[in-house]
Amino acid sequence: MVVRVKLEGLNIVKARGRWYVYPRKGGEALLKGFDGTRDQLLERLAEPDFIQIYNRPRVLNRLAASFGADTLGGLVHWYTNGDIDAADRKATLAKPAGIEGSYPKWPKLSKATRQDYLDAYEYLRPEFDILLNDITTPDLYDLRDKCAVKKWGRFADQMIAALSSMFKQGVKRNKMLTNPCLGMDKAHKADPNANREWYAGEFTAAFERAPMEVKICLMLARYAGLRGQTIVDVSWKQRFAHALTGSAIRLTTAKNNERNFLPEMQELQDFLATIKVRTKDGKIALRDSGQPWESEKEMQTRVSHFLRDLERDGAIGAGTTLHGLRVSYAAWWKRSGASDGEVADLLGDKSERMGKHYTRHVEREVNVIRAFERVKDKP
Known part of the structure; x- marks a missing residue:
């Protein structure tokens, strides 16, 4: 049985004694299994939470800037300096410009x-009309x-994580009471065990088959320990001659905003x-087209696809990643006698704990070898 109500664009169906409300154009039910009379159903459809669900498709077509400051959409607009509404997202990300009155650290x-x-x-856009102080932790889990x-x-x-970062700033500015994240x-x-150290022979197999745009990324990760976001940003002008190491890189990493001195291995x-260096200020890692990578994500995707193709061909094992070469770099230093603190500094990490994290498998390896050495000559 189909019943028409004043809300436009809905079909109300009664099946096995319960009511179901669907968009007339199709899609998931807006209300499922309501138990009650027709009049009780109509009262239920007039409640604010259902009206919010009913209006959700309209929300998708609204700019975040059109929502009030006490809503999720309004806070997103403030936090992102309006970038959430940018028509050309790529250009906006490339050249961020702060907006007076918005979150100053976004750019x-x-x-x-x-x-x-x-x-x-963007995934949360259907929820932009929700009032900030109505958001609860159980809501977020759901x-x-x-x-x-x-x-x-x-x-x-x-x-x-994105919500928590934004809510933290919202609480500080009295835009919401608490951070429900x-x-x-x-x-x-x-x-x-993800991002494992590469096995012997895997790097050579990958390097020999890689196009130049991938070769550069592999080398910077394996022989300077650079993380992905640093690989796409490092430039020729950040390299300098050094009496002890021959050559090194000096830069401030985006990850921890620390000034780092990173030696280059001879390889x-x-x-x-x-x-051939095109410009002294240019990026080291370039696409085969001669253009810089648009983003770390683009570079990581290209390298990942290349590695998975090699894996399917049997040239390398499963589980190889670009970040795994950073682990290989750290492991080489650990086996060469570097302490956890030294490994962390070589990687450009703040914490000695990260040096230990990258080389914990080497520590276990050393322990096993030490134990074996004690018993190898015993009958």
Whole structure:
């Protein structure tokens, strides 16, 4: 039985004694399994939470700037300096410009971070009309779990991280009372063994088959320990001659805003000497077209696809990643006697704990060898 109500564009269906409300154009039910009379159903459809659900498609067509300051959309517009509404997202990310009265540190975030946050906020656009002080932690868990199913677990966690960063600033400026993201656990459980050290022969096999645009990235990761976001940003002018190391890189990493001195291993120096420098201020890592990578994500995707093709061909094993070459770099130093603190500094990390994190497998390897050495000559 179909009943027409004053709200336009709805079909109301009664099945097995319960009511179901659907968009007339199709899609998921807006209300499922309501138990009651027709008059009670109509009263339910007039309640604010259903009206909000009913209006959700209209929300998708509204700019964040059109929402009030006390709504999620209004806060997103303030936090992103209006970038969420930018017609040309690529140009906006390339040349961020701060807006007076908006969050002042947004343009200073790395391009990759801003892109990730904007992707998360864009996913949340249907919720932009929600009042900030109506958002609760249980609501966020429900939203996150649905996102993990619709998208994937890591993206769902990225969405919560983006919200938490924004809510933190909102609380400081009295735009909301509390940060409901605090204390939330993750939907995605990271693999502690991801980004493994590359096995013997894998780097040679990959390097021999790689196009130049991939070769450069592999070398910078393996023989200078650079992380992805640094690889796409490092320039020729940041290299300098050094009496002890031959050549080194001096830069401030976007990850921790620390000034770092990063030596280049001889293999990298020899390789870079074969590359024709276009401009002294230019980026080292270029596409085969001669243009810089548009983003770390573009570069990581290209390298990842190349590695997975090699894996399918049997040239390298499973689990190789660009970041795994950073692990290989750290492991080489650890086996050469570097301390955890020295490894962290060589990687451009703030914490000695990160030096230990990258080389914990080497520590286990050393322990096993030490134990074997004690018993190898015993009968």
